[in-house]
Amino acid sequence: MNLRLIEYNRYKNKINIPNLSSNDVIGKRVVVKNHHNRFGDSKGIIINISSQNQNYYGVKFNHKINAGHSCDNHCEYGYGYYINKMDMTFI
Numbered sequence: 608m609n610l611r612l613i614e615y616n617r618y619k620n621k622i623n624i625p626n627l628s629s630n631d632v633i634g635k636r637v638v639v640k641n642h643h644n645r646f647g648d649s650k651g652i653i654i655n656i657s658s659q660n661q662n663y664y665g666v667k668f669n670h671k672i673n674a675g676h677s678c679d680n681h682c683e684y685g686y687g688y689y690i691n692k693m694d695m696t697f698i
Contacts, residue, residue: 665681676688
């Protein structure tokens with residue numbers, strides 16, 4: 608297979624969530640795909656958008672995660688983490 612085609616498909620498949628307003632994404636269920644092998648394929652809910660970087664959404668996972676936090680007090684400590692929107696997919 609052509610290397611350029613492989614790179615295109617990888618890029619195309621990685622962008623899953625477009626720039627949306629907070630009203631459009633807060634409360635949506637997502638699957639986080641292998642975030643640096645920290646979570647595996649984990650499910651959660653978007654609870655906020657980072658005030659420092661609009662590309663990162665606060666996700667509350669269904670289970671306590673390694674290095675988890677509260678996403679600026681939007682969820683119970685240990686269940687939240689800011690994830691780049693390109694590393695998640697709506698479910």
